[in-house]
Structures are given as C-alpha cells and as structure tokens.
Amino acid sequence: MATEPKLSHTAAMILQTIHGGQVYGFSVMEATGLPSGTVYPAMRRLERDGLIVSKWEQQSIADAEQRPLRKYYKLTRGGVATLQAMHERYPLLKKMIADPEVKNA
Amino acid sequence: MNLRLLLRSLPSCLFILRSAAWLAPGQARADWLAEWQGELWHVWHACDSKSRDRFRGSPEITDFCLGAFRDAFWLGWNNPHSTPRRIFRSGSASRCSVTLALWTGISLLACLSLPGVRRAIRPSTYRDADGLVMISSGGYSGAQSPSIGFQDYQSWKTSTRHLFTDLAFYQPIRRRVHVTRHRGAELSIGRASDNIFKLLHLEVPRIAPDRSNGDYAAKLFLSERAWRESFGGDPQLIGSVTEVAGLRVLIAGVVSQDSWPLPGQLDAWLIEDERRLSLLPLKSKGFVLAHLQASESRQRADEWRYLSVPREDGTSDHFDCISLAQRERLPFSILLFTLIVALIALPATTALPLGEYPRHSGRLPWPVRMRRWVFFWSKFALVVPLVCFTSLDAAYGSHPLNSTTAQYIQLAVSFFGFLFAFRWILQDQRKRCPVCLRVLSHPVRVGLASRNFLAWNGTELICAGGHGLLHIPELPTSWFGTQRWQYLDPSWGSLFNDAYMPSAGVV
Numbered sequence: 296m297a298t299e300p301k302l303s304h305t306a307a308m309i310l311q312t313i314h315g316g317q318v319y320g321f322s323v324m325e326a327t328g329l330p331s332g333t334v335y336p337a338m339r340r341l342e343r344d345g346l347i348v349s350k351w352e353q354q355s356i357a358d359a360e361q362r363p364l365r366k367y368y369k370l371t372r373g374g375v376a377t378l379q380a381m382h383e384r385y386p387l388l389k390k391m392i393a394d395p396e397v398k399n400a
Numbered sequence: 401m402n403l404r405l406l407l408r409s410l411p412s413c414l415f416i417l418r419s420a421a422w423l424a425p426g427q428a429r430a431d432w433l434a435e436w437q438g439e440l441w442h443v444w445h446a447c448d449s450k451s452r453d454r455f456r457g458s459p460e461i462t463d464f465c466l467g468a469f470r471d472a473f474w475l476g477w478n479n480p481h482s483t484p485r486r487i488f489r490s491g492s493a494s495r496c497s498v499t500l501a502l503w504t505g506i507s508l509l510a511c512l513s514l515p516g517v518r519r520a521i522r523p524s525t526y527r528d529a530d531g532l533v534m535i536s537s538g539g540y541s542g543a544q545s546p547s548i549g550f551q552d553y554q555s556w557k558t559s560t561r562h563l564f565t566d567l568a569f570y571q572p573i574r575r576r577v578h579v580t581r582h583r584g585a586e587l588s589i590g591r592a593s594d595n596i597f598k599l600l601h602l603e604v605p606r607i608a609p610d611r612s613n614g615d616y617a618a619k620l621f622l623s624e625r626a627w628r629e630s631f632g633g634d635p636q637l638i639g640s641v642t643e644v645a646g647l648r649v650l651i652a653g654v655v656s657q658d659s660w661p662l663p664g665q666l667d668a669w670l671i672e673d674e675r676r677l678s679l680l681p682l683k684s685k686g687f688v689l690a691h692l693q694a695s696e697s698r699q700r701a702d703e704w705r706y707l708s709v710p711r712e713d714g715t716s717d718h719f720d721c722i723s724l725a726q727r728e729r730l731p732f733s734i735l736l737f738t739l740i741v742a743l744i745a746l747p748a749t750t751a752l753p754l755g756e757y758p759r760h761s762g763r764l765p766w767p768v769r770m771r772r773w774v775f776f777w778s779k780f781a782l783v784v785p786l787v788c789f790t791s792l793d794a795a796y797g798s799h800p801l802n803s804t805t806a807q808y809i810q811l812a813v814s815f816f817g818f819l820f821a822f823r824w825i826l827q828d829q830r831k832r833c834p835v836c837l838r839v840l841s842h843p844v845r846v847g848l849a850s851r852n853f854l855a856w857n858g859t860e861l862i863c864a865g866g867h868g869l870l871h872i873p874e875l876p877t878s879w880f881g882t883q884r885w886q887y888l889d890p891s892w893g894s895l896f897n898d899a900y901m902p903s904a905g906v907v
Contacts, residue, residue: 320435321442324464331439331467336474343478363438 305329307381309337310370311388313347314378319365338368346374413440416465423472425479432475436468491839491864493775493832500782507789516796520731532600533721534662535688544663544804546571546685548719553688554678564690568596569677571686572664575645577620577630585630587667589620589644591680594673597621599691600662602655616641618672619652626667627654644670662724663687665800690721731796734810735788742818750823754830755870755883764835772834779825787817831870833863834885840870849874856880863888866896 302310305327312318312326324334341347347368357364370378382388417436424432443464476482487494511517535556537547553569560567570592578584620642622631631637641650649670660666664687726733746752795810831840840861847857858873858880872883 319439319442321439321446325446331464332470333467335436335467335471339471339474339478363441364434365438366435 302377302381304385305333306337306341307378307385307388308391309334310341310346310374310378310381311391313338313341313368314370314375317367317369319367323368341374342368345371346377347371410444413444413461413465416462417468420465420468420472423469423476425476425482428475428479432472436471440465489838491841493771493837496828497775497778497782500779500786504782504786504789507786507793510793510797511789514793514797516798516800517792520792520796531692532724533690533692534724534727535690536720536722537717538720546687548686548688549682550680550684550686551682552717553686554682556688556690560690563693565693566595566599566691568599568689569593569686570596570664570669570689571680571684572666573645577644577668578642583631585626587622587626587630588665589668589670590664590666591645591670591672591677591686593677594671596669596671596689597655599689602660616650617647617676618644618649618670620644620649621653621655621669621671622651623660623667624654624656630667647672647676662689689724730807731792731810734807735791735814738791738811738815739784739818742815742822745819746822746826749819750826751882752826753882754826755885757834757885758887768835772832772837775837776825776829779828780822783821783825784818787814787821791817830883831861833865833867835867835887836863836865838864840864846871847874853877864896866892 308327308329309323312323315326318326320331320335320338323329323338324331327334329337338347338349342349347370349366349368352365352367354364414437417433417440420436421429421433440461443461447461477485479485486492487498489495511521535548548569550569550571553567556564557567570590573589573591574586575589576584576586577589622637627633627637637651638653639651641648643649647670652671655669791810791814794813795806799806799809828839832838833840841864842862844860844862845858846860847855849857851857856871856873857875858871861870861872863869866888868885868887870883870885871880873880876882
C-alpha cells in the first residue's frame, strides 16, 4: 500500500502554485506571499522528493525578452497525485490559490 | 552615503548572493547563483514597477537576498557529501571529537568567567610565595579559621627571629562602618598589623590624599567590591575619616579583592601599628603569616611543616607552617592525585583490553590504522582538561579558594569524572569500527546461553560501512576470552551504500 506523502500547508501551497503552469521562484513568492527564505528551500525539498522538476528555459527566449534566464518548475505525475491528496487534507487550498482552469474560467 | 541605502544597492544585493553561494555545495553553486541572480532581476524590476505594491520598497529586495542564505544552507546541509554532514554524522568519530571539544571549551569559558575559579587557576599573586608561610595550630584544615593566640604572635616576634624575617597578624571582625550619619554598611574587617601588605607584597593602588591632618589612629583599606557595592564607588570617600571599633580611622584606599586569597572573606583591612595592636586581648585568636629566612631554601619551604615553640614549663607547642605556594598549588595537586588514583582504579570498573583484531588489518593503509589510535588518544587529550575544568568550576564557582568544602568537591568531582571518563573512552573505543571509527550498530544475539560451552554464544555488531563484524562473547571462555573483530571481504561492499572508507580487502 502506497503511503501518502505528508506535506506542510506551505509546501502544499507551493505545490498548488506550481500546478498553475510555467512558474519560477519569484512568481511563486508573488502568488503565495511567502518570503524567499521559505519558498526556495521548500521547492528544493519538493524537487528532491520527486514531486516537481526544474528546467532552465531556452536562452533565445530570455534574449528576446531582454532578461536573465528563468528556471521553471512543473509538477511530476507523483506531484499531481500528491496535490490531489492534499486537496482532501487542505480543502481550502484550491480557493487560496486558484487552479489554472478556474483562473481561465 | 547612508549605510541603509548602501545595503539596499544592487552591488550589495549581488554581494549578499555571492556570499550565500559559499554555503551551497560546490558542484551546484554556479547553477544556484545563476537562478538567484535571475530571480533578483525580477524582484528588482518588480520594485521599480508602480503597479506592484508589495515589492515597491527597497528593504524587500534585501530581505529577498537574505533568504538566499537559508536556501543555500539547506542545500549544503542536505548534500550527502557535505563536510558538516560528514562531521556530524551520527556515531562518527569527528562528531564525538567535536562534541568533546565543545564541552571542554564551555567548561574552560566557565572557568574564565567565574571569579573564584579564575583566582584558583591564575599564577601566584605573591612575588615570594615560596618564602611565605601561614602558621596554624590545627594543620591545613585548622588554617581556615583563626587559630593562633595574639599572645603567641607577640612572643614569636622575638623568639623566632632565627626562622622568620617578619611576622604579620590579622584578625577578622565584623563591624559597622559609618561614612555619614545615615550611610553605613556592616563589613567583615581584617584587623591587621601594619606590615601585612608589605609581607604579602600586595600593591595598594589607591592611596588617598591625607585630608585629616593626621587626626586618626589607624588606616582602613576597603576591598573594591565593598567600595562599589556598599558605598557606590564614591571617590570622595577615600581620604575621609570615620570611626570603626572605637577608633578614628582614615579610609586610605581601595584594594583589589582578587589580591587577597587568604582565609576570611574580608571587605576591608584595618591597619594598625604595633602599639595599637598590642591593646588586643592576649587570648584573642587570629591568623599569623611569616616570611622564612633566606637561609631556608625554597624547596625546604614546601617540606618544612612544623614549628615547635618551647614553653616555660619545659614542654613545647607544635604548630604547622603551611607554605602559601603549596596552598596555591593545591587545586592542581588535587587534580594530579585524583588522576593517578582514577587510573589505578580503572581496571576495577572495566576491562582494559580493547579486543582482538586480526593481522589482516596489516593490509589497511597505515594512515587508516593510525587514525584509530589518534582518535583514542585524542579522547584522552580532550577528556582530561574537560574533567579538570569542570571540577574547578564545581569546586570554586561558589566556594572560596581556601574552603575545605571546595577541596572535597574538587576531589570528588575530579576523581569520579576521571574514572568514568576513562571507562567511557575504553568502552566507546571497543564498540567502534577500526576502519571508519563509526559506532557499530545492528546488534544480533547469536547462540543459546544454555549451550555456552558447546557453541559460540554472544552478540554480533556490524559496521554500517561494511568493514566488518564484532563478536562479543556472552561469557568469556578460555577459547573466546574477549571481543573479536572480523574484517569483511570487499565483495560485501555492494550490500552497504554507506561505505566511505576503504575496507581491508580493497587495499
């Protein structure tokens, strides 16, 4: 029987934010209102646990927008499953940080 | 430029990020720094933008950058190859050494911060301590309270000239000292002969200007603590005249409390000339200090213990002469004594052999073999000062240097401290892997106690690094008297993902 990963509310919030789509560290901070000292270590922990993956964007995109490269984070399959389990544990999570579908609607 | 603005500038923010990067593991540092610098660019632009309220002020940028330290620390700490993680690995030799060093450091700091302990460990305060003796009628313990009659002191001044160059007397009394009508304090005063400071070579740093026109009978020197605590450190007090024990006395100066390690917790010294002092009752008791003749060698001052004074009726009184140098060395003598006694008593508490290690260990590189012994002796090197400092803290932290209670406390703490520390060192060494020095784990009971004489019966422990097994017999027998170490073949290595030192078979 697979054990349900236990995430703190903060980690669940970050997971929910990343579920929103192409996000980088600063956008997570903006969406959650959490300080950098909380957001980045939490994302490292989620990445270590295989719930999210990170990827540098292409240089050409950054050059075109005249800004530094961004490191984007997205959920893995395990991350999606964990997030669904977290929705049961933290029912208000969806309301606090809206899903992309909700946002689009 | 304002320091606050300087801290919020872009170069400062970049400097903070580069500083934090040193906490991140080396292989991930460049990637980590690139991400944070990229993020900083976004934060910086968000602050410039009027539409985003949250990041408008510059302090947020500094807060953002300071968060990098937490992130870098997390990465560094969670890196399995990071040095701090290896040092503080559970059961590792480095963790044990660092913990011992830390405790030793704490006990040393306590020694240096407690005034009583500082006084006990500092070098001699007397310029000629070997020549100074305290005369007591009841041995060392009798020297803690006044034991010499004033009459004896007076007679010795003339009868012992062949032995002593000078004799001084002091008698602790408790009197109230009034400096004004409404201001005064009850002090413990040492009523002393006028040569006492000279005999002890004590410096009296503050000599008051004489504002009394010589209208006083004696001089009073206050201890620095009494001057500050009872009289608020009033400088006008020095040089004024007051009345103590029916005498008009000049408050002549302030003496550092540290410079008086003799018995009697004195707040002040009432210095009287011989004529005034001779008015003391002949049977009143006090302390007598003496300075040995130059002909008495320094070594003899340590050995020479008795003073025999003939009486008129043909008998003689015996007194002990306790060298002040010996008194000052007493804390160190106690430590040396307890160290030796603990070493003698050690075999009664635990077995001394560290176990049997096969010759196979010869295939290990010599630095690995040496590491075991370096670790073993380093534990001794750390434990001995730890016990010394702790016993001094316990004994002299709350008791005066010359207190018998303090000496008993030091004796007990240092003896049991040394004994149990040495016992722990041996036991700890026995349960460590001789290769990686980690504490062995996973104990397994093997055999049956009922078959002790037919088959092997005991406990087996294994090294988490896969270096070997330790067999500990339940009952020592003629064919299995002590614990035995068995090196594991390198082929076992695949089972252990924790190995970080070469096994004996690899080399």
